[in-house]
Amino acid sequence: MENNKYDIIIGLEIHIQTKTKSKMFCTCPTGYFQKEPNTHVCPVCLGLPGALPVPNKRAIELCILMGLATHCTISNEIYFDRKHYFYPDLPKGYQISQYKNPICSNGLVKLSNTTVEIERIHQEEDVAKSTHHTEAGTNKEYSLIDYNKSGVPLIEIVTKPCIRSSSQAKEYATRIRQIARYLNISDADMEKGQMRCEPNISIQEKGKWKQEGREVVPIGNYKLNAKIEIKNIGSITAVEKSINYEVDRLIEEIEAGNNIKQQTRGWNANKGITEFQRSKETSDDYRYMAEPDIPVIKISKEDTDRISKELIELPDKKLDRYINTYQLSEYDANVLSANKDVAVLFDKLVVDIENELKDLPTSAKLASNCITGTIFAWINEKGISISSANLDIADLVAWNLALNSKEITKSKAEKLLRESLDNKKDLSKLLDDFRKQSSESATNLTDIVKDVILKNEKAVNDFKNGNKASMGFLIGQVMQITQGSADPNETKSILIKELE
Amino acid sequence: MKIDINFLKHMAKLSRIKLSQKELEKFTPQMKTILESVDVLQEVDTAGIKPMKKRVSFSDLREDIATISLTQEEVLRNANHTEMNLVKIYGKIF
Ligand SMILES: [Zn+2]
Numbered sequence: 001m002e003n004n005k006y007d008i009i010i011g012l013e014i015h016i017q018t019k020t021k022s023k024m025f026c027t028c029p030t031g032y033f034q035k036e037p038n039t040h041v042c043p044v045c046l047g048l049p050g051a052l053p054v055p056n057k058r059a060i061e062l063c064i065l066m067g068l069a070t071h072c073t074i075s076n077e078i079y080f081d082r083k084h085y086f087y088p089d090l091p092k093g094y095q096i097s098q099y100k101n102p103i104c105s106n107g108l109v110k111l112s113n114t115t116v117e118i119e120r121i122h123q124e125e126d127v128a129k130s131t132h133h134t135e136a137g138t139n140k141e142y143s144l145i146d147y148n149k150s151g152v153p154l155i156e157i158v159t160k161p162c163i164r165s166s167s168q169a170k171e172y173a174t175r176i177r178q179i180a181r182y183l184n185i186s187d188a189d190m191e192k193g194q195m196r197c198e199p200n201i202s203i204q205e206k207g208k209w210k211q212e213g214r215e216v217v218p219i220g221n222y223k224l225n226a227k228i229e230i231k232n233i234g235s236i237t238a239v240e241k242s243i244n245y246e247v248d249r250l251i252e253e254i255e256a257g258n259n260i261k262q263q264t265r266g267w268n269a270n271k272g273i274t275e276f277q278r279s280k281e282t283s284d285d286y287r288y289m290a291e292p293d294i295p296v297i298k299i300s301k302e303d304t305d306r307i308s309k310e311l312i313e314l315p316d317k318k319l320d321r322y323i324n325t326y327q328l329s330e331y332d333a334n335v336l337s338a339n340k341d342v343a344v345l346f347d348k349l350v351v352d353i354e355n356e357l358k359d360l361p362t363s364a365k366l367a368s369n370c371i372t373g374t375i376f377a378w379i380n381e382k383g384i385s386i387s388s389a390n391l392d393i394a395d396l397v398a399w400n401l402a403l404n405s406k407e408i409t410k411s412k413a414e415k416l417l418r419e420s421l422d423n424k425k426d427l428s429k430l431l432d433d434f435r436k437q438s439s440e441s442a443t444n445l446t447d448i449v450k451d452v453i454l455k456n457e458k459a460v461n462d463f464k465n466g467n468k469a470s471m472g473f474l475i476g477q478v479m480q481i482t483q484g485s486a487d488p489n490e491t492k493s494i495l496i497k498e499l500e
Numbered sequence: 501m502k503i504d505i506n507f508l509k510h511m512a513k514l515s516r517i518k519l520s521q522k523e524l525e526k527f528t529p530q531m532k533t534i535l536e537s538v539d540v541l542q543e544v545d546t547a548g549i550k551p552m553k554k555r556v557s558f559s560d561l562r563e564d565i566a567t568i569s570l571t572q573e574e575v576l577r578n579a580n581h582t583e584m585n586l587v588k589i590y591g592k593i594f
Contacts, residue, residue: 022566029566037585038576042569058564077555086516088589144586147575285514295554303558 006203006254008247009216010163012116012239014176015156015196016186017126018062023151024125025053025096025294032129032148033192045151047091052293055080059153060103060297062185063123064307066155067104069179069314070118075103076299078123080291085284088145089127097124097156099288103299109179110316111171117160119214126152160214161200166243173197173239178315182340190235197239202227203250203260225254226262230274233267242267246274318343326350326364335372341387346371352397357404366400374417395420395427402431445478445486449494452477463499471495503532 020030026044043051060078067074081099107118128150130143157176163169177195180188188195208222218224228250230242246265253260265274313321315337322333336346346367354363379389403413408431416434420427452474453460463470471492478491501507508528512519519527572585581588 020564022562022564026569027562027565027567028569036572038587039572040568041575046570046575054562056564057558057561060558060561084514086514088587140590141592142581142588142590144583144588146586285510287514290553295556297561298555298557300558 003251005206006251007206007209008164008166009161009202009204009209009211010165010169010243011161011200011214012159012163012169012172013156013198013200014173015154015198016066016176016180016188017194018059018066018153018155019184019186020056020058020062020153022056024056024059024123024153025151026051028151030152032146032152035148037146037148040148041150045091046147047093047150053096053291055294055297056153060123061307061310062153063103063121063155064299064304065183065310066157066180066185067107067121068304068308068311069183070104070107070109070121070157072104072107072118072121074299074304075101075105077101078103078297078299080123080294081288082291083124084287084289087127088143089130089150091128091147091150095124095127096291096294098122109172109175111168111175114164114168116168116172117162119158119160121155121157124154124156126150126154161202161211161216166240166247169199169243170236170240173236175316177236178338182312182314183310190233197233197236198229198231199233199239199243200227200229201243201246201250203247203254225250226260228260228262229264229280231264231266231277234269238267238269241272242274245272249274315340315343322364325360326368327361328364328368332368332372335376336368339386341385342371345386345391345393348393349396349400352393353400356397356401362404363400366404370396370400370417374414375421378418378421389421390424392427398428398431408434441485442490445482445491446494446498448478448481448486449491449498452481453495453498460499501535503535504528507531 017030022028023030023040023045026042028040028042028045030040032040044053064074079098079101080096082094083097083099084094086093102120102122104121105119107121109116109118126149128145128147130145132141132143134141159172163172177188177190180186180195186194190196202216202225204216204225205222207219209216209218209224211217216224228246230246233239233242250260262280264277264280266277268275318337319333322328322337323330326333328336335342337343349367349370350360350364353366354360357363375386375389375391379386399413399417402408403410408416412434416430417427419425420430456474456477459470459473463474474495475488475491478486478495479488505524505528508519508524508531511531512524576582576585576587579587581590
């Protein structure tokens with residue numbers, strides 16, 4: 001999507017429902033997915049007159065945690081504001097949000113080739129779920145409302161207009177989702193609406209504009225093209241696709257000499273296009289005012305220090321460690337760091353194998369192959385997560401050591417691991433059985449070789465007289481007796497030993 | 501801020517209230533009087549006076565414990581219309 005004439009300017013707003021037990025300002029349960037409608041509702045989240053909001057401590061901790069993970073400055077005072085608009089999914093007539101003083105500001109997220117600057121992360125509350133219908137018979141339009149979602153804690157993460165391509169936007173959204181999942185801030189499942197991305201896009205001529213903080217300003221007499229917002233994005237892939245579509249559409253419009261009107265468009269995933277939703281000729285009039293029902297909340301350094309204890313090593317740090325210290329390929333490092341449960345298993349396995357081998361890169365390579373090979377193939381096939389695979393670290397260590405010492409061939413080892421996973425069998429028991437069997441078959445093989453030597457006097461003499469081809473004949477005899485199950489190399493070494 | 505009939509029209513639109521021309525003409529001077537009397541507050545010298553807003557510590561916030569409050573029947577009791585235990589609202593929105 002590189003273009004010689006135009007720059008692509010993207011800002012991203014991401015909403016994430018944080019993982020708390022109770023709602024943002026009342027004690028109603030948050031879990032609303034597939035629940036009976038209007039059963040997790042109280043006077044506060046129903047907006048009944050006189051009901052008072054009481055902020056949820058854990059929700060604010062999770063907002064701060066997201067800010068710490070993205071290197072934001074954390075405010076030492078929290079203020080809430082009312083954002084007014086009339087819509088049936090918002091029974092109070094206003095949403096409690098934050099306007100001038102967000103909890104977190106000026107953060108950054110490092111991507112593979114660039115850094116995305118975060119303008120702010122603020123705390124707010126989700127609205128009710130509404131669906132729109134037309135009544136059969138009367139043809140009247142109506143909406144159905146379930147208030148279970150009303151008041152669920154929601155954080156909004158806003159970037160500066162510093163993203164320059166759809167692939168950067170996709171990488172950024174993926175990284176935010178990964179951080180949220182790693183730190184248990186949210187499951188961030190976009191299909192369930194736990195994470196929502198809204199890109200805003202404008203196309204400007206190269207060299208005719210500059211970014212000043214969160215603003216895009218024109219240089220000289222240049223007239224900026226209007227900004228487009230995209231809504232209804234249901235997956236990370238759709239972030240990239242919808243931006244690509246919109247960029248192409250905007251460039252076509254501009255090239256055709258058309259004036260771009262500021263508007264909100266919706267992504268239609270089935271058709272793969274964005275569709276006009278509403279024009280935004282005037283800025284929204286939300287009549288923000290300070291929320292009088294919630295006091296100012298002080299955040300001390302002790303509070304942020306305590307919350308920062310929840311900051312575990314994030315995927316970008318893990319990736320860096322896997323590549324530079326463990327000497328893994330970038331591909332393997334990416335695959336192993338992407339999911340927290342996989343990374344935790346991998347880290348444990350490496351430490352335990354290294355304890356035995358005293359060789360870090362080899363241990364890392366073994367653990368990496370073990371997880372990304374047979375184990376990944378198996379969990380993908382079964383469609384389960386790594387945490388529900390019931391893997392035993394000690395067993396996996398023993399398996400990797402056997403493989404490393406060449407005690408067992410790769411294909412045989414993989415067969416055993418597979419068997420233990422498929423039939424929930426103890427892997428160390430399978431390894432022990434294998435060892436017993438192979439020592440028995442080794443004794444057997446020596447007997448067979450001795451027998452072949454006795455019965456093939458001529459070939460033995462030929463070999464002793466320097467005819468190397470006779471060795472092939474003798475191996476062939478052993479293979480015939482064992483019906484091909486003997487290992488040719490092993491047979492050869494036993495033959496040589498016995499002929500000396 | 502100029503308090504005229506257009507201001508009132510804008511407020512009515514944001515509040516989703518339909519006002520007739522007659523009502524707009526009646527309410528505009530009333531709104532003007534209300535806002536002008538509140539405006540008197542602006543004349544008070546507040547230099548050096550800190551906002552009188554209550555401050556609480558982080559530890560005073562509510563712990564994250566969930567409890568069930570209203571029954572579905574209670575929630576739906578005040579709704580004019582319901583359908584499949586959802587609140588039903590007639591009208592086109594946006
Ligand atoms: Zn509630």
